[in-house]
Amino acid sequence: MKAKRVITFILAAILLLGCASVLIVGTRAEESNILSVGKKYTVTYETSIDSAFPARAYQDEDKLTDGKIARSASTSDGAFLKLYRGMAAYVTIDLESVCAVSGVSVHFLQQKAAGVYAPRYFKVAVSEDGKQFATVGTLDDPKTIVNPSSILVEKKIDLDASYKARYVRVMMATDCYVFCDEVTVFGAKDAGNAKSASADAPVEDRGYAKKIDGIGNVVLMYTVTKFKSENLKPYVVYSDLSGESKDTMFDSMLFLPSGASNYDYSKDEGWQTYIEELFGDQTNTNLSALNTLIGELISEKLLPEGTRYPVFIALPAFTDYVGKNVMIYGFKPNNRENRLAIIRSFVDQIIGDFRYKNIELKGFYWHEEVIRYSVTDYEEDLIRDFNDYVHEKGKKSIWIPYYCSPGYERAVDLGFDAATLQSGYAFARNNAETGEVQAGAVDDSAASAKKYGLGMEFEVDIYVKDFYKRYLKYLTVGYRTGCMTDGMMMLYHGGNGLTTCASSAAGSEQRQIYDLTYQYIKGTFTSEAPAIQPGQVIVTETGKRQSGNLVITDADSGKNALKVSNVSYSDGLTCVVEGDGFYLVNTSKMDPGVYTITLTVTDGYNDSEEETVYVLVKDAEQETIKFVSAEKLDLYESVSEKDQVGATLPINSEIDYYAKINDDWYYIESGESNGFVKAENIHPPIPVDPSDLPSLPEESKPERDSGLPVGALVGIIAGAVVLLGAAAAVILIKKRKNKIKAKAKLEKE
Numbered sequence: 089m090k091a092k093r094v095i096t097f098i099l100a101a102i103l104l105l106g107c108a109s110v111l112i113v114g115t116r117a118e119e120s121n122i123l124s125v126g127k128k129y130t131v132t133y134e135t136s137i138d139s140a141f142p143a144r145a146y147q148d149e150d151k152l153t154d155g156k157i158a159r160s161a162s163t164s165d166g167a168f169l170k171l172y173r174g175m176a177a178y179v180t181i182d183l184e185s186v187c188a189v190s191g192v193s194v195h196f197l198q199q200k201a202a203g204v205y206a207p208r209y210f211k212v213a214v215s216e217d218g219k220q221f222a223t224v225g226t227l228d229d230p231k232t233i234v235n236p237s238s239i240l241v242e243k244k245i246d247l248d249a250s251y252k253a254r255y256v257r258v259m260m261a262t263d264c265y266v267f268c269d270e271v272t273v274f275g276a277k278d279a280g281n282a283k284s285a286s287a288d289a290p291v292e293d294r295g296y297a298k299k300i301d302g303i304g305n306v307v308l309m310y311t312v313t314k315f316k317s318e319n320l321k322p323y324v325v326y327s328d329l330s331g332e333s334k335d336t337m338f339d340s341m342l343f344l345p346s347g348a349s350n351y352d353y354s355k356d357e358g359w360q361t362y363i364e365e366l367f368g369d370q371t372n373t374n375l376s377a378l379n380t381l382i383g384e385l386i387s388e389k390l391l392p393e394g395t396r397y398p399v400f401i402a403l404p405a406f407t408d409y410v411g412k413n414v415m416i417y418g419f420k421p422n423n424r425e426n427r428l429a430i431i432r433s434f435v436d437q438i439i440g441d442f443r444y445k446n447i448e449l450k451g452f453y454w455h456e457e458v459i460r461y462s463v464t465d466y467e468e469d470l471i472r473d474f475n476d477y478v479h480e481k482g483k484k485s486i487w488i489p490y491y492c493s494p495g496y497e498r499a500v501d502l503g504f505d506a507a508t509l510q511s512g513y514a515f516a517r518n519n520a521e522t523g524e525v526q527a528g529a530v531d532d533s534a535a536s537a538k539k540y541g542l543g544m545e546f547e548v549d550i551y552v553k554d555f556y557k558r559y560l561k562y563l564t565v566g567y568r569t570g571c572m573t574d575g576m577m578m579l580y581h582g583g584n585g586l587t588t589c590a591s592s593a594a595g596s597e598q599r600q601i602y603d604l605t606y607q608y609i610k611g612t613f614t615s616e617a618p619a620i621q622p623g624q625v626i627v628t629e630t631g632k633r634q635s636g637n638l639v640i641t642d643a644d645s646g647k648n649a650l651k652v653s654n655v656s657y658s659d660g661l662t663c664v665v666e667g668d669g670f671y672l673v674n675t676s677k678m679d680p681g682v683y684t685i686t687l688t689v690t691d692g693y694n695d696s697e698e699e700t701v702y703v704l705v706k707d708a709e710q711e712t713i714k715f716v717s718a719e720k721l722d723l724y725e726s727v728s729e730k731d732q733v734g735a736t737l738p739i740n741s742e743i744d745y746y747a748k749i750n751d752d753w754y755y756i757e758s759g760e761s762n763g764f765v766k767a768e769n770i771h772p773p774i775p776v777d778p779s780d781l782p783s784l785p786e787e788s789k790p791e792r793d794s795g796l797p798v799g800a801l802v803g804i805i806a807g808a809v810v811l812l813g814a815a816a817a818v819i820l821i822k823k824r825k826n827k828i829k830a831k832a833k834l835e836k837e
Contacts, residue, residue, distance in 0.1 A: 296575025
């Protein structure tokens with residue numbers, strides 16, 4: 089009976105184990121085509137947001153491969169990873185081994201009212217080595233982003249084949265916020281039958297937007313300011329401090345409305361009010377005033393006879409009225425055809441009314457600073473329509489989107505003759521949601537502009553506390569990246585900021601902005617790095633506080649602009665160095681010897697080369713002291729041309745001192761104490777015999793231990809423990825077997 093129970097128990101156990109095996113195998117078989125769960129990934133952006141939107145910079149979170157899908161179409165669902173702008177986000181998943189990848193799906197939230205958009209496109213790229221990627225799938229979806237409902241969206245790309253890949257990269261458009269809860273990679277771990285994809289060809293930068301018919305610098309003029317001729321003059325010709333006109337200034341002007349204009353573009357009256365203010369015929373302002381000014385400058389021989397100064401006119405932005413019950417130029421802006429009819433009506437009216445002798449209508453400006461993909465699925469088509477019609481009329485088209493705005497990278501492809509990119513650094517925005525814009529945003533936007541064929545928009549707000557420093561950043565980046573000599577620049581200056589700068593006092597930051605802008609326009613602006621004079625030596629003695637100034641030069645920055653960007657002091661040196669070169673050495677607790685200061689200096693935009701300054705401290709109580717030669721320094725004295733002794737520094741101020749630093753010779757003249765000057769055409773002193781120098785103390789070395797190393801002892805002990813444990817186990821098993829045998833023998837007897 090007992091035997092039957094035992095057999096039954098064994099059979100039941102086998103059956104349960106078999107079922108469990110089937111369940112496990114079934115689960116593995118079902119999940120074998122999902123490769124991404126639990127895998128690590130990285131997130132990067134096409135264009136960096138760390139400086140432009142620092143509060144939204146990406147923070148590592150393990151949400152995209154954890155297998156958890158959002159339960160509700162709500163921004164509060166904790167399953168979502170939040171991505172922000174950057175034009176596009178790249179999610180790169182490491183599958184840990186080369187697999188066969190056949191598809192990718194991504195889950196998103198679409199909540200238009202909150203600025204959370206499902207991507208208009210996403211692409212899949214694969215790589216076997218993590219360096220060379222090949223795009224193997226693309227999905228465009230311009231319609232979901234228009235959906236006003238709050239919905240969960242899954243987008244999947246089934247590849248045309250299985251591709252070998254250890255790394256899978258998903259690129260998704262990030263127009264504003266993108267909430268993503270999972271990226272799933274499908275395929276098989278066995279990559280034997282998969283094929284390798286050909287790596288994408290490298291894409292070269294398009295370079296900065298080129299000049300338009302010689303126009304390389306355009307200044308923005310808001311019609312609400314109602315410019316008079318005298319206000320416009322500093323923009324057309326450069327005026328010196330006496331008010332005398334010396335040279336031409338901006339190549340062109342862009343006249344446009346501002347938010348302060350309060351025009352109601354839902355009605356024809358609003359459009360006509362803008363046009364009347366633009367022309368300014370009744371008040372002799374804006375275009376009318378400019379026409380008068382150009383005539384006067386021609387009469388004064390400051391401009392050539394026959395000059396027609398070129399201007400651009402802004403088309404008012406009216407996308408907000410799409411779907412609304414309004415009429416503009418007799419059309420409801422509810423479809424592509426009607427909106428294009430409104431555009432044509434405006435362009436035709438401006439061209440028909442533009443009858444000035446001294447100014448030329450060069451073209452039109454698309455006033456929307458962003459492509460409004462969430463409004464309709466034909467926004468790009470409408471922009472192409474605008475550009476085509478402007479070109480049909482023989483005019484040029486320009487645009488000024490902002491950094492990371494949706495679609496700015498499409499400017500060239502959409503047909504604009506030139507577009508410039510605004511970074512927003514000038515305005516000291518401190519938004520709790522996105523953070524204060526940092527100076528690096530100018531570098532980032534310039535790099536992106538150069539990549540996609542745009543120019544730079546310069547921005548100045550003279551009412552911001554550090555406006556001069558901020559504006560200098562634009563000038564410096566434009567100069568260093570080649571935009572000044574080979575690209576387009578457009579300038580935002582508020583209502584009349586540059587007018588104020590032109591009339592400001594000599595030496596003021598406002599006046600400097602005007603002068604530097606002129607230099608930039610003429611290609612003479614420079615932004616040079618500070619230079620620390622090499623071979624400088626500070627000579628002092630014990631028990632003394634000595635101060636002075638290192639020789640630091642900067643051709644285009646004042647001393648107040650210089651700061652120490654990196655400094656290190658050798659051990660035992662009590663010293664401080666400030667950016668403009670001021671130093672203070674306190675030797676009250678220092679020993680005699682040779683010390684070093686290694687530093688670089690920045691002017692806020694450019695860094696100097698790293699230089700080493702030597703500090704020689706002599707004993708105040710001794711007449712002479714010998715210095716042990718430092719790593720790159722040999723010091724000499726010269727009593728006469730024939731009597732030369734090395735490595736000795738006497739107190740006598742009648743003696744010339746020489747130093748050999750990095751194979752160059754320097755000397756300090758009698759009586760000087762703050763540093764060496766490079767010596768030209770000198771005969772180097774005879775080096776001292778090394779035997780005359782005090783010997784260096786031998787480096788203390790740890791005594792050799794004659795015994796075994798600690799690691800070896802630990803290993804031996806651990807091995808012994810393992811062997812003892814194994815032996816004990818064998819003994820216990822043997823004893824147990826003997827007991828069983830003994831028990832069986834007794835039962836048998």
